[in-house]
Amino acid sequence: MGRPRTRDWDELRRELLEAAGRLLAQEGPQALSTRRVAHEVGTSTTAVYNLFQDKAGLLRAMFLDGFAALEERFADVPVDGDPEADLLALGYAYRAAARANPHRYDLMFGRPIADFLPSEADLARIRGTFDTLVRAVARCVACGRFAPTDPDDIATHLSALVHGLASLELRGALGEGEQADHRWRIALEAACRGHRAVTWAAVPG
Amino acid sequence: MGRPRTRDWDELRRELLEAAGRLLAQEGPQALSTRRVAHEVGTSTTAVYNLFQDKAGLLRAMFLDGFAALEERFADVPVDGDPEADLLALGYAYRAAARANPHRYDLMFGRPIADFLPSEADLARIRGTFDTLVRAVARCVACGRFAPTDPDDIATHLSALVHGLASLELRGALGEGEQADHRWRIALEAACRGHRAVTWAAVPG
DNA sequence: CGGTGTTATGAAACAGCGTTGCGGTACTGT
DNA sequence: ACAGTACCGCAACGCTGTTTCATAACACCG
Numbered sequence: 001m002g003r004p005r006t007r008d009w010d011e012l013r014r015e016l017l018e019a020a021g022r023l024l025a026q027e028g029p030q031a032l033s034t035r036r037v038a039h040e041v042g043t044s045t046t047a048v049y050n051l052f053q054d055k056a057g058l059l060r061a062m063f064l065d066g067f068a069a070l071e072e073r074f075a076d077v078p079v080d081g082d083p084e085a086d087l088l089a090l091g092y093a094y095r096a097a098a099r100a101n102p103h104r105y106d107l108m109f110g111r112p113i114a115d116f117l118p119s120e121a122d123l124a125r126i127r128g129t130f131d132t133l134v135r136a137v138a139r140c141v142a143c144g145r146f147a148p149t150d151p152d153d154i155a156t157h158l159s160a161l162v163h164g165l166a167s168l169e170l171r172g173a174l175g176e177g178e179q180a181d182h183r184w185r186i187a188l189e190a191a192c193r194g195h196r197a198v199t200w201a202a203v204p205g
Numbered sequence: 206m207g208r209p210r211t212r213d214w215d216e217l218r219r220e221l222l223e224a225a226g227r228l229l230a231q232e233g234p235q236a237l238s239t240r241r242v243a244h245e246v247g248t249s250t251t252a253v254y255n256l257f258q259d260k261a262g263l264l265r266a267m268f269l270d271g272f273a274a275l276e277e278r279f280a281d282v283p284v285d286g287d288p289e290a291d292l293l294a295l296g297y298a299y300r301a302a303a304r305a306n307p308h309r310y311d312l313m314f315g316r317p318i319a320d321f322l323p324s325e326a327d328l329a330r331i332r333g334t335f336d337t338l339v340r341a342v343a344r345c346v347a348c349g350r351f352a353p354t355d356p357d358d359i360a361t362h363l364s365a366l367v368h369g370l371a372s373l374e375l376r377g378a379l380g381e382g383e384q385a386d387h388r389w390r391i392a393l394e395a396a397c398r399g400h401r402a403v404t405w406a407a408v409p410g
Numbered sequence: 411c412g413g414t415g416t417t418a419t420g421a422a423a424c425a426g427c428g429t430t431g432c433g434g435t436a437c438t439g440t
Numbered sequence: 441a442c443a444g445t446a447c448c449g450c451a452a453c454g455c456t457g458t459t460t461c462a463t464a465a466c467a468c469c470g
Contacts, residue, residue, distance in 0.1 A: 002417030003465045033456065044420045045458080055457065109372070110315050149391065156379065157392035160369030161362075167314070167372075168365050186354065187362035194399030238427065249449045250429080260428065 007043075013051045015041045017061055024062065024103045032059070059107065059116040066108040067126050070097045074132045083139040084192055090136055091162050091188045098166040105170065109163055133159060140195070147197040154195055161191050218256045220246045222266055229267065229308045237264070264312065264321040271313040272331050275302045279337045288344040289397055295341055296367050296393045303371040310375065314368055338364060345400070352402040359400055366396050 019040040023031040034045040034055055052058040073093040079086055098105040111117075118126075137158070138151040146154065165174070165184055174180040224245040228236040239250040239260055246252075257263040278298040284291055303310040316322075323331075342363070343356040351359065370379070370389055379385040 002415080002467075003419080004467090005418065006465090034458085035456080038420095046418090046420060049458075050418085106316060111311065153388055153391045154395075156373065156388050157366075157395060160373050160392060161366045161396075162369070163372060164365030164367070164369030167368060168361065174361065183358055183361050186358045187365060190359075190362060190399030191366075191396055192399070194395030194397070239429085240427080251448060251450095254429075255447085 009051060012041070012043065012047060016043075016048065016051065016058070017065065020058060020062055021065070021104070024107065025101050028103050029107065034058075056116045060118065060122060062104065063107055063116075063118060063122065064125065066101070066104045067129055069101075069104075070094070070108075071129050071132070073097050074129065079136070079139075083136070083143055084145055087133075087136045087140060087158070087192065088188055090133055091158065092184070094162045095166060095169070095184060098170060102170045105166065110167070130155065130159065140192075144197055146195045149195065157195075158188075158191060161187060214256065217246070217248065217252060221248075221253065221256060221263070222270065225263060225267055226270070226309070229312065230306050233308050234312065239263075261321045265323065265327060267309065268312055268321075268323060268327065269330065271306070271309045272334055274306075274309075275299070275313075276334050276337070278302050279334065284341070284344075288341070288348055289350055292338075292341045292345060292363070292397065293393055295338055296363065297389070299367045300371060300374070300389060303375060307375045310371065315372070335360065335364065345397075349402055351400045354400065362400075363396060366392060 016037060020032060020037045023037065023040065032055075034048045037058070038045045038048055048055065048058055052061060070093075073096060074090060077086060077089045077093050081089075107116075134151050134155040137146070137154045140146040141148060141151055141154070165187055168174050169180055169184075174183050221242060225237060225242050228242060228245065237260075239253045242263070243250045243253055253260065253263055257266060275298075278301060279295060282291060282294045282298050286294075312321075339356050339360040342351070342359045345351040346353060346356055346359070370392055373379050374385055374389075379388050
């Protein structure tokens, strides 16, 4: 008994997330107010508190969605080609994800909204994305391309590098168009070269 | 004519900046409200609007202070030793600055407060810090240690890397104590090695 | 069919934020 | 002494996240 739901909860939840994602992508994090998001789908702020615990809950859902999208891009990267080429492809997939939705990237890896901090559980949920990178690195080490080093350490290095590059690029500090491409290539290739077991090309192009 | 200032402007400005810096360091960006900062030095919010244009002006001042502190640390790094060692020292100076005041680091390189975006002029003001890095890289290229590459591109690579490492470390993603040290070393050394003109040590320790 | 219980819902209240305008204060030039 | 004015802080406005509460709408029961 009790008053029946005039809207399906799952559907409303999806609509709210969609609206919030659109607002974040198009107008940035400042547009993400509970009133605004609720109004966008024709309901009131209470719905946000029913379906997500609070605003941080809404942000957490978007945060996890972002990592799901990143993981999807990673899944499209082959794992059976040249190990180092695959590794570079992961880097470029990361770059593409950041450029596709800069504000969401900020939500995932920056901290544009003060009152949201990913919990330990959220971070564990994310570990999977990082593991994809570790596996790709491990292949480079296993086949002798990379010097015998803890793949976790190398993956951490590369992860820091792509995050730094993405941050600089989204801030416009990497230059325009081709120059940004060039700098991504310079950095990623040098980073990989630095881990090679044997360097047969002393002078890069 | 006119009512005399009951407090010296420069002094009040300094006090406000100091209080804001203390609040940011100890309680994080959420504690940085105009009311709170003003109350901390025994004045009202109006002072903030007199001395800085608005809250963003206060944040901009702290932002510039942060870069001044970073520049000071860079100035302490020798420029007459082994070029690559000097370059690594710059990286560790950057790390030390980030760890000394994590919240201020976020303010400088992240975007913890939505309504503050550094202007073009601010970014130009900062270019000097980046130039220190470019010069150190140029020395490595000039003496033949690094392959002939645009020093700007290499400096961009290293800058992205240290920013990424600092971000990960401040988030606790680099592990505890020695492990974080180890990962900084692995990453910085591999990055430098990747730019070497000749690699004589094929397998790193 | 009417009453009742239960639940969904949105409007309104509350505290806090950045910001602005107004009125009072306290000194200086005449 | 008096007028003028630069300064200062209180209070208001519109916004935020969050909670509360009155209302609405159904299912069940007598």
